[in-house]
Amino acid sequence: MNPDVIGQHRSQIDAVRLPPLAALRCFEAAARLESFSRAADALHLTHGAISRAVRLIEDELGVALFERRSRRVFLTDAGRKLASAAREGFVLVETAVREIQEEVRAPALVVSCEPTLLIRWLIPRLPDFQGRHPDVSIHLVAGGGPVTLGRGIDLAIRRNDFVRAEAVHATPLFRERTGPVCRVDKVAEFFDRADSVRLPALRDDAVLLHSRSRPDAWEAWAGLADCRTFGRRAQNFEHFYISLQAAVAGIGVAIGPWQLVRDDVESGILAAPLGFVEDGSVYHLLAPAAIVEQSAQAKLRDWLLEVAV
Template sequence: MNRRRKLPPLTALTAFEAAARLASFTRAANELGVTQAAVSRQIHLLEEQFGFPLFVRLHRKIELTGKGKTLSAAAGDAFDLIAGSVAEISREGPSDELTIAATVAFSHFWLLPRISEFSRQHPEINLRIVTQDNMPNIESGELDIAIRFGSGMWADGQAELLFDDEIFPICSPDYERTNARIVTPDDLTAHPLITNDVDDPTWIGWTEWLAAFSVKAPKKTLGFRCSFYTEAIYAALNGQGIALGWRRLVEDLLAQNRLVRVTDAAVKTRNAYFVILPKRRRHPEAAGLFLSWLKNESHLPSVATRISKTD
């Protein structure tokens, strides 16, 4: 049978995909630049063609039916695949450009201090670093590689383990010299503890870290509260108190003696850092070279240690 006869009208499917993703006919209409009535009409045509409802219309909201959820998942995957292919074939600039995404903290403290070595080895590859904590779907075509922290289970890409991590208290050498010695995790509660805002449930803060040693975090702690982890680290560098150091992020600062560990106590993370590649798109040769470099770099000593050994 002709494939087109098996498919619903593309206009109706586009309206359905937007309404399902946004959970709103009105928001779908705004995104598509049409009226709410037009979106509703297209979805009604689909439901008539299929012979069953795709949405449950509730008071001031809509919900997908079971069959609607199935169609929504398929339509979303198909549109992502098309968008990724279009972005790949129409991408401006040389074909050897590589776009890499990572969180602000990972880019700032780990990736950027090292990436010049990759550029030295592969000067023909133009690198573009996308730094943001809320990463786009890697199948969208905007990214070639993403570096994420988590369980490794992401629906939009295939994950390869880079390395795990551990977390321990850190402060500046001056703060350590001028304050009472910390022997146990319980001693930390008397010091200003630097915190940062985070929405990621995999992130470990002071409450979780202290609880691992059966220590209850004080309800009110002295110290800075920062918006980002990078700010928390700079507050620690400036002697404002004690922050939690993720070893992979602060190892260069420790090697340079700009930060010091407060105790030997550490918490191993359950999650890890992964390299994510698209599942449905061809990986450019540059992505393979970058992945090999990442894996090799992840097993080397910190940048600061390597520099000191060559001086």
């Protein structure tokens, strides 16, 4: 017979049978308070319930735990040994329960992010963070521009296109790079072909997609790329996100920040014939104070720095 199997059987046969947890709780209270009556009051039980619980343990162990003299009880040597172990055990259990409850009650980390970046970059990547850090709960809210941290918002992801408070702690995430993008099968319609002399260029009849939330996007890129866009056909949309979706639909050419279009470019949905150029702005993770290492904020910061590459 396999000796390991014998060992397993013996360990099961020789396993110590522990007294019921409720009885141990009654005994520990009686030992600590040196009174069955006070233990009953502390546990909201009757004197008889405490007495029966102690008697149950004594019967199972075959030894007296208390000496009963003149309506008072005194621990025996066996009682002191069990009382010490029970006290330590309950402290360990209570500590573990408290820590678990605190983890469960830990409030979600509220993170504000610019809407288009939230929809097209952060949310698609969030399952990766949740898989790595299931203990950190994230609540995302859409918002742009100046933000008041510490009043319902713990962290914010913003481009440095506004003056922020001096007390705010900012961690640079990535530099903004922009370029014209259109659906892959529309490149020949909106761009002249490159040759040995010329790089690709916007066709004169290309439809430029604008948005009211970033009205200067085309002008800013044109200044960096030394390209004329004035007087071309245009179509306006309410929000920057919609202009990018219009590019995906093949309606025209939008200015696409790299992080907002990288998934579509890498998957072959959008093309960026002219590439991307840095516009001088930087996205930051904003916090009300320096982020404490090993905290939920630090875990999110480190992950953002990794996925922003």
